[in-house]
Amino acid sequence: MAETPFWETKTLAEMTPREWESICDGCAKCCLHKFIDDESEERSVYEVDGSEVIHDGEQVHFTNIVCELLNTKTCSCTDYANRTTLVPECVQLTKDNLEQIYYMPPSCSYRRLQEGRGLPSWHPLLNGNKKSAMHKAGMSVRGKTVSEADVYLDDFQQYIALWPLEDVD
Ligand code: SF4
Numbered sequence: 001m002a003e004t005p006f007w008e009t010k011t012l013a014e015m016t017p018r019e020w021e022s023i024c025d026g027c028a029k030c031c032l033h034k035f036i037d038d039e040s041e042e043r044s045v046y047e048v049d050g051s052e053v054i055h056d057g058e059q060v061h062f063t064n065i066v067c068e069l070l071n072t073k074t075c076s077c078t079d080y081a082n083r084t085t086l087v088p089e090c091v092q093l094t095k096d097n098l099e100q101i102y103y104m105p106p107s108c109s110y111r112r113l114q115e116g117r118g119l120p121s122w123h124p125l126l127n128g129n130k131k132s133a134m135h136k137a138g139m140s141v142r143g144k145t146v147s148e149a150d151v152y153l154d155d156f157q158q159y160i161a162l163w164p165l166e167d168v169d
C-alpha cells in the first residue's frame with residue numbers, strides 16, 4: 001500500500017523545513033504587486049508590504065506587474081537568498097506569519113492546505129517535481145506579466161488583473 005504523503009498527514013505547522021519549502025509550487029503569483037482596497041474607510045489603495053493583516057471590508061487586488069528580480073520564464077527568483085533585503089516588501093511566508101496567507105492567491109499551495117483544499121493535480125510534487133503541468137494549467141505567471149521596471153507604479157489601476165485569482169484543482 002502506498003504511503004500517505006506528508007501534506008495529507010501533517011499540518012503546515014508540523015512540517016519540517018524541507019517539507020515546508022517543497023509545498024511552494026513556484027507559481028510566482030506572490031511576486032506580483034498587490035494592493036488593498038478599503039472602501040469602507042475611504043482609504044486610498046496602497047501597496048501591500050506584508051506588515052498588515054486584512055480586515056473586514058478590505059480586498060486584495062492583484063496586478064500583472066511583477067517584481068523585477070523574477071525570471072519570468074522559469075518563474076523563479078534570481079536572488080532568492082537576498083530577496084527580503086533587496087525587496088523589503090517581498091513577503092516570505094513562514095510558520096510564524098501564517099496570518100499573512102490571505103495575501104496569497106487562492107491557488108497558492110500553502111493557502112490551499114491551510115484551507116483544507118489539498119494540493120492541486122498540477123502541483124510539482126505530483127508531477128515529478130516539474131513545473132510544466134502548472135504552466136500548462138495556466139497557474140503560474142509565465143507569459144502574463146509586465147516588469148515593475150517598465151511601468152509607472154502609480155498607474156497600477158491600469159494593471160489590475162483577475163487571472164491571479166483563478167484556481168484549478
Ligand atoms: S503563491 Fe504560494 S505557492 Fe505560489 S510561489 Fe508564492 S508562496 Fe509559492
Ligand code: SF4
Binds near residue numbers: 068077080083090
Ligand atoms: S524578491 Fe524574488 S521572491 Fe521576492 S517578490 Fe521579488 S522575485 Fe519574488
